[in-house]
Amino acid sequence: MEKLIDIEDRIPALRRKRKRRMTFTFSILLFLFFTALLLVLYLQSSISKIQQITVEGTYIVDEQQLLDASSLEIGQSLWSFRASVIEDLLVESPGIEQAEISRKRWSEVVITVSEYQPVAFRQTDDSLLLLENGEEMSAQFAGSLFGPALQNFDNKEVEQKLISELGKLTQQTRLLISEIASTPSASDPNLVTLYMNDGNTVIVSALDFSEKLSFYPSVLQQIPVGEKGIVDMEVGTFFESYSSIYGGEGEEVELDEQQENE
Template sequence: MKKSEEKLNNDEPQTSVESPFIKQEKSKNIILKWLLIVSVFFISILVSLYFLSSYSLINGIAVEGTNEVYDQNVLESSEVSPGDSLWRTYFNKREIENRIEEQNKQVSSAQLGFSGINNFVVQIEEYETVAYLTQDNQYKKILENGTILEEVVPRPSTNQPILSGFTEGTALELILREYSHLNEQVKLLISEIEYQDNERNSMLVHVYMNDGNEVLASIPSFSERMNYYPEMVRAVDGEKGLFDLEAGAYFIPYDSEEESEELEESNIIDD
């Protein structure tokens, strides 16, 4: 009888008892899940409130680094205004920077960045104005990269050269480079450089000097020959006339009897 009871007891299902450690781990997992859900919920609320608030909109935009370019022109070409979406503007910053550079030829680089919580600043770098083009008594800026701006400006009061007859291209780029190699003393003596572009020499310039003299020179050798100009003036002992430096170094006095044809030439320096 006892054996039958023992057999019956062995056949009964045995229930496992969870340890306190397992219960503790399960409780922790439940709490972590609830914390995650609550955190996502509150973050979503905060993000929604942020985008509904004025902090997600541009409060103001400033321009820095300009010297000759007008700030208003930069702002207008950026097409960015207070009240625009802060992040939409930021993620389109490259497009905005390109637009500023394309619409303002004197801007060499535009960088859009944050300034404070919801303000922007456009940092500008400019091409330097290195000369002025005169035409019909009007003046236009010539930039260091050889670009001629269309905007008409007042007569310049700087020591930068006045050019005439030039258009954008090789001749203009070469004369700007050659001019930069002149001695400062010679630069101050130049009043105007006129491009001739004749059949005999497509790189010929006629230079008008502040001391009343004139100079003919070829652009490729312009700086090399023009740097001798003070010595040539001393050699003619103050006499006024035309210095022909195209192929050599000759002086044609203004009072020569054959000024317009075969003029008497005095060799000043050898080639």
């Protein structure tokens, strides 16, 4: 026979259970209330406002230009903007390849960018830099810090190909070049002439410019000490000294592009 439980015996247990449930519910409501209160107080306080904007990764692009493009301002709510929207705005700025916006240390916004590499500058104005992606932009630094001066090219396709090839060179190799001129021939409209900082002149096609110029340091090791002249890299690699050209002495020497650097 089943044991019968008097309802009066269950009342204390039901009361305790109901009390625990009410206490739990009240605690949740109290937590939500204070959380909402703290959130409101936070959003109304100065610590939820932008107090500092830091720009990182710039070298050629002016920081103020990026700040203006971002539309971010001191005192603006730290949560009033979407980082992805600002990043899309920044990559539309000349010279900017990538951008990242992050919120740090409660009230600081950090703008981190990657710039397109400057590879040359206009001979007519050394503040007009030519970037690896083909863009042209004004910069506060002298262009000679980044690469050679480009004379005016009548053939813009050749110029764009040359700029692309310059971007494939190391900065160390680019800085060996002082000036580049377009010197097309009947057989090759892509020919360019390079005036090197070491005093030599190099003739090469813009089509395989980076490949040929990568051998220039090893080519220099094969040139007689003290001699300066023309290095013709159009077909093969040949050297003829200025004294031979203008003095009538000497001969053209074929050089080995593949010789290892000593």
